[in-house]
Amino acid sequence: MDSILVKGGSALSGEIEIAGAKNAALTLMPVTLLSDEPLTLTNSPRLSDIKTMSALLKSLGTEVSSMQDGKTIVLSSHGLNSTHADYEIVRKMRASNLVLGPLLAREGHATVSLPGGCAIGARPMDIHITALEAMGAEIELKDGYLHAKTNGGLKGNLVPLRFASVGATENVLMAATLAKGTTVIENAAREPEIVDLARCLKAMGAQIEGEGTSRIEIQGVDRLHGATHRVVTDRIELGTYMLAPVIAGGEVECLGGKLELVQSFVEKLDASGVSVEETARGLKVKLNGDRPKAVDVVTEVFPGFPTDLQAQMMAMLCFADGTSVLEEKIFENRFMHAPELMRMGAKIDVHGGTATVTGVETLKGAPVMATDLRASVSLILAGLAAEGETLVNRVYHLDRGYERVEEKLGAVGAKIERIKGE
Known part of the structure; x- marks a missing residue:
């Protein structure tokens, strides 16, 4: 397995281009099934993760091709030959469950394995199941697979979600575009990725109103046509690289960044003494002073503070002046990075869903283990300012959500390299 070696102590300067959103792209790709x-x-x-979703769609009969730059993907599902999403592919990635709604809408039946992904806590499918059942689906869990079918197709209905689940909102939104009649999703997720999905579906002929609010209304249509759609900027990658100069020192401009994508995150940075300037090309970030100020953080559904930036924020707060409290309200097992940061000298006390972080002036490099996607990059961020070398092992998690992280950080002055495993 590959590792990432970081030598701390180098201030950062320059520009980092922010990629398209992983979570948006993984949602948009199954749209082809409609x-x-x-x-x-x-x-x-x-x-x-994009390769994994491509493999899943190909197994269903979708043609997937990538342009030379790797940033353009063309998908065509004119010849579907399967509605079976196999465990061997689905187990690798949580987003695989997003083929369920589109397959039910178009084919009337689907068999989808329960999904996998990072081990950050239970992310049950019951919200998805209940929502699709409200639209007339019959779903049975058997041998680790969801066996779903409809009697005459999905039908529009009122679909109240007990939790503003992003995945369930996406599955219902896609399914409802081809359902008969009107579907109303109440307590819908409001994330930018939901808005991006709706924009893509509307470009294909779907009739949707209310995306970005807690109430989305979809009028079903007979068919959707093709379209070209640009994936929204990745707000999690954006927030991650915004923290890099705060931790390491210096100033970095994150190209493609927009305040509207990370408003709650920027509010916490502002309270920590971080300057965030919106420019014509993105967001420019630097720390005012020698150390950030301590600040309390509670993760919430959008537009609250993103759970996917909690680990990275903890890395910053390890260096902060004072004591901070982070409360994780989305996933119950998302402080697995804390013991690894403590190996580097961080002062962190975890009790259930709350972590108390007392900042120190410096951390010391050490061998650490990446436990999940966001934990991986939090350890790299901490290594940017640690004394000596930090070796982050098991970075296959990292490659699921960050493209060429060592190149992007290296281009702005970080001493970082990938060590190839056997």
Whole structure:
């Protein structure tokens, strides 16, 4: 397995281009299942998860091709030959469950394995199941697979979600575009990735209102046509690289960044003494002073503080002046990076869903283990300012969500390299 070696102590300066959103692209790719015409996605990130979703779609009969730059993907599902999403592919990635709604809408039946992904806590499918059952689906869990079918197709209905689940909102939104009648999703997720999905579907002929609010209304249509759609900027990669100069020192401009994507995150940076300037090309970030100020963080559904930036924020707060409290309200097992940061000298006390972080002036490099995607990059960020060398092992998680992280950080002055495993 590959590792990432970071030598701390170098201030950063320059520009980092922010990629298209992983979570948006993984949602947009299954949209192809709703139409027999081509869907072209531009600004796609070049990640292992994209390859996994491509493999899943190909197993269903979708034609998937990538342009030379790797950022443009063309998908065509005119010749579907399967509605079976196999465990061997689905187990690698949580987003694989997003083929369920489109397959039910177009084919009337689907068999989808329960998904995998990072071990950051339970992310049950019951919200997806209940929502699709409200639209007339019959779903049975058997031998680790969801066996779903409809009697005469999906039907529009009121679909109240007990939790503003991003995945469930996406599955229902896609399924409802071809359902008979009107579907109303109440307590819908409001993330930018939901808005991006709706924009793509509308470009294909879907009738949708209310995306970005907690109430989305979809009027079903008979068919969707092809379209070309640009994937929205990755707000999690954006937030991650915004923290790099705060931790390491210096100033970095994150190209493609927009305040509207990371508003709650920027509010916490502002309270920590970080300057964030919106420019014509993105967001320019630097720390005012020698150390950031301590700040309390509670993760919430959008537009609250993103759970996917909690680990990276903890890395910054390890260096902060004072004591901070982070409360994780989305996933119950998402402090696995804390013991690894403590190996580097961080002062962190975890009790259940709360972590108390007392900042120190410096950390010391050490061998550490990446436990999940966001934990991986949090350890790299901490290594940027640690004394000596930090070796981050098991970075296959990292490659699921960050493209060429060592190249992007290296280009702005970080001493970082990938060590190839056997």
